[in-house]
Amino acid sequence: ISLGTGDTARLSWDTSDADANELLIQLPAGGAVDVPVIVIGQSVEGRDLGLYNGVVDPRIAMFGVGAVTTGVGIDFRKARGTVAAPTAVTSGDDVGTIRGYAAVANGEYVQTAEIRMDAAGTIGTTRGPGTITFLTATDAAPSVLTQALLISAAQVVTLSAGVTTGNHTFSNT
Numbered sequence: 001i002s003l004g005t006g007d008t009a010r011l012s013w014d015t016s017d018a019d020a021n022e023l024l025i026q027l028p029a030g031g032a033v034d035v036p037v038i039v040i041g042q043s044v045e046g047r048d049l050g051l052y053n054g055v056v057d058p059r060i061a062m063f064g065v066g067a068v069t070t071g072v073g074i075d076f077r078k079a080r081g082t083v084a085a086p087t088a089v090t091s092g093d094d095v096g097t098i099r100g101y102a103a104v105a106n107g108e109y110v111q112t113a114e115i116r117m118d119a120a121g122t123i124g125t126t127r128g129p130g131t132i133t134f135l136t137a138t139d140a141a142p143s144v145l146t147q148a149l150l151i152s153a154a155q156v157v158t159l160s161a162g163v164t165t166g167n168h169t170f171s172n173t
Helices: none
Strands: 010-014 022-026 037-041 059-063 094-105 108-119 130-137 145-151 157-159 163-165 168-170
Parallel strands (some): 037 059
Antiparallel strands (some): 010 022, 094 108, 145 157
């Protein structure tokens, strides 16, 4: 791996985007060799993991090993203030979001789905209630990102009207 341009995999700083300066992780096209995988883990260097042979689309793989019961994780940590002096969030603050986009025309990406974690309720010492919201884009022009499922801080699950799962249809009535 290198810093700069010219190698199969590289880290580079790019200012070509008019709206953002970007730190890029450039991966190869993939296939039989040069599989585009970023691996995060313990004791993974110098090993043929053999798990991604033939992969052509980028992947992020995380390995957790050892005689422990916990697995790997992705943490979202939200605070007001600064990293050096964090202050309490406010109910309604977005703590972390995973978003999906699809190309719908040349150079045009539209958001198709979102999983959002928000602070919700009375925030205080040892108390951080939250919600998880699943949103999907409607099949209309233009698509509208709409709540499909909400898990509240009270552990109440709210499905939008007419949700079908397997052979069961649920509604909010």
